[in-house]
């Protein structure tokens with residue numbers, strides 16, 4: 001979810017078969033026997049077939065009118081030397097609900113015996129993707145035909161997620177997994193830098209506020225041939241270059257497409273980091289999304305050209321919920337008066353009011369409690385933490401500085417239910433700390449104390465999986 005684009009932008013847009021030897025140098029450190037790790041990939045197209053309503057921006061006035069780039073669910077399955085397996089699903093979508101993630105994990109548990117914690121889902125947060133029920137529930141009230149199409153899409157989406165994961169698990173084959181890192185600089189702290197000032201600030205080295213330029217990269221090479229079979233990259237930046245009315249994966253989709261063009265036969269996946277308060281800059285056109293995509297792809301290829309650290313050891317996983325609370329229930333007056341004050345966003349406030357009123361009727365005070373998912377994976381000497389919601393950059397920076405081992409942190413995982421500010425951003429308020437609860441259909445801002453709860457549980461799960 002994103003605050004409204006500036007009016008200027010609003011006006012303008014609002015593996016299986018190895019085919020060709022890959023162009024990247026195969027790092028010497030990753031040669032040799034596979035040490036028993038296996039990997040497999042799968043993919044399914046999830047571009048809506050019909051004219052569904054789009055999500056991400058409250059300003060959308062009509063359904064999508066075409067496809068500028070296909071949307072995908074991709075899966076990476078891994079198995080350690082003992083046969084412990086995990087599967088990561090990455091989606092070119094703005095959000096995912098707990099229901100969808102749990103349905104898919106339950107089916108994979110039934111068919112493959114995977115524990116719940118061994119299934120991880122992450123969305124790229126592209127805003128040029130479909131709205132569906134349960135996701136950003138206060139964004140708008142859809143017309144009945146729109147709601148019907150969106151509900152049908154959710155059923156198909158779950159089937160495709162399961163199919164992609166099953167293909168990845170069924171194609172597990174000896175592989176060498178190795179990781180490295182580089183940087184990209186198109187992500188800028190959007191709370192601290194006015195969009196129009198970024199070019200000048202970048203030129204003078206005066207950009208303000210925290211950001212995380214790191215681009216972690218996992219490379220999957222065939223153990224026998226050395227061919228690049230897959231890549232996973234991550235970046236902590238909103239996927240909001242675009243506000244068009246065609247389906248598009250934005251910069252993350254462009255980066256995946258570019259890397260798959262450069263490395264034929266490889267399946268390339270993207271996970272978004274803690275980029276809730278980071279925006280790409282500049283933005284507004286498909287050409288800019290492609291420019292950022294190439295910048296990310298270049299960072300990945302620079303990382304691949306240097307010696308990588310090989311994954312050795314075992315796989316383990318953990319997932320637990322913690323209870324977060326919202327600070328207070330809105331009063332009846334608040335449920336009614338906001339749209340009078342903010343006429344341009346009247347439809348959004350009406351949808352928020354309807355969603356919260358409905359929740360109050362069915363749940364009462366329970367509306368103030370939310371089960372928030374924290375997940376940890378250990379892949380040998382590398383750990384991953386996957387947090388729910390739109391997680392601000394401070395979490396990624398803090399967790400990586402506090403964790404003694406090698407750690408990547410993903411936001412937008414399992415359940416994208418709201419923004420997740422840290423204490424600083426919560427106190428400051430504004431969009432990520434307060435008002436974004438309206439499009440998300442939540443009663444109001446989180447209660448203070450959520451940062452230490454989330455960070456504490458993440459460290460606990462990382463330790464439990466055997467990460468340092």
Ligand SMILES: [Zn+2]
Nearest residue numbers: 001002238390
């Ligand atoms: Zn967002």
